[in-house]
Amino acid sequence: MPDFVLFLGSTWNIIGKSRFFHDMFYVEHSVYAIFMFHVELFCEIPYAELDLYFISCYNDDIRIFIAKTQKSRKAGEILAKIIAFANQKGGVGKTTSAINIASALGIAGKCTLLIDLDPQGNASSGVGVRKSTAKQTVYDLLIGRCQADDVIMKTEYKNLSVIPSGMDLAAAELELADMENRHNRLREPIQKIVDDYDYIIIDCPPSLGMMTINALSAANGVVVPMQCEYFSLEGLSQIMMTVKQVKKHYNPTLSLTGILITMYNGRLNLSIQVLEELKKHYADKLFSTNITRSVRLSEAPSYGAPIHYYDKYAKGAEDYSKIAAEIMERI
Ligand SMILES: Nc1ncnc2c1ncn2[C@@H]1O[C@H](COP(=O)(O)OP(=O)(O)OP(=O)(O)O)[C@@H](O)[C@H]1O
Ligand SMILES: [Mg+2]
Secondary structure, eight states, X not given: OOSEEEEEEETTEEEEEEEOOOSOOBOOGGGHHHHXXXXXXXXXXXXXXXXXXXXXXXXXXXXXXXXXXXXXXXXXXXXOEEEEEOOSSTTSSHHHHHHHHHHHHHHTTOXXXXXXXXXXXXXXXXXXXXXXXXXXXXXXXXXXXXXXHHHOEEOSSTTEEEEOOOTTHHHHHHHHHTSTTGGGTTHHHHHTTTTTOSEEEEEOOSSSSHXXXXXXXXXXXXXXXXXXXXXXXXXXXXXXXXXXHHHHXXXXXXXXXXXXXXXXXXXXXXXXHHHHHHHHHHTTTBOSSOOBOOHHHHHGGGGTOOHHHHOTTSHHHHHHHHHHHHHHHHO
């Protein structure tokens, strides 16, 4: 698909289209609806896949319409893709994956925000943000005490910011239970900053409680990190059911971005068997790269650094970059 599509035509008659690259656009909203009508009728690219509509210049007869396809989206012009990393099972690599995929997206030039929605605060410390340095946390955001911009902190890593969490978040679960609109406590403040980021990555706690429900209600996609163990298969159906329920009741745009195998050991028969089982049911949802078990990946958080900055030659750095590339293709 091209980055831009150029249409030539009068108001009612589009007469051609070609590739076109241009920086300066003039926006006129009044012809927006008419243009969309034409795109639907005459263009091979469905209008749903075209993002922004511009008129570069026009006179009474001929107008030039430029549409940007979704592939050409740039930071500042776009709605961020919001991806929740969720699995109610503990210790499966949610946080490790969220940190390192956010880091890889930043390195790939994508403006990325990591939201730590776990009172343990591992995603925050994993990108170098200590509890003592955060004046306000995601808790303040959820209870409506501040705006997203007040809690976003820049990290020392390329294109990567974070909304940190703290232990006070543990109380939020109960506090939210009585609040109005309790499923949308994250979605609403995030909607105000979606134009500022390419990707927003949410690290969920190991439960299917209010935090995870809020993350799924705010997200476009969900990545389910899991280990290749028997119990993981049982847990998978539970998270799938939750995703289905959230999609049905709160967030129709939610979809499963992918299932990510973490801490993989290809020499274990059980790992191979579980992977085969997963392929039978979720072949199209499994990422093509599995994250292998590696000491470097488990060491990196204690230095407050994503793997790409702790040891950029480690296999884990390459693997997580491949997953980030796949995510960019998928969502
Ligand atoms: N590929 C890997 N190789 C080796 N160790 C790993 C790997 N991925 C994660 N770990 C380690 O496994 C442990 C659990 O990982 P992590 O904290 O990412 O899981 P989690 O699902 O976020 O846990 P929780 O449910 O408690 O939030 C951590 O000590 C982490 O360093
Ligand atoms: Mg975690």
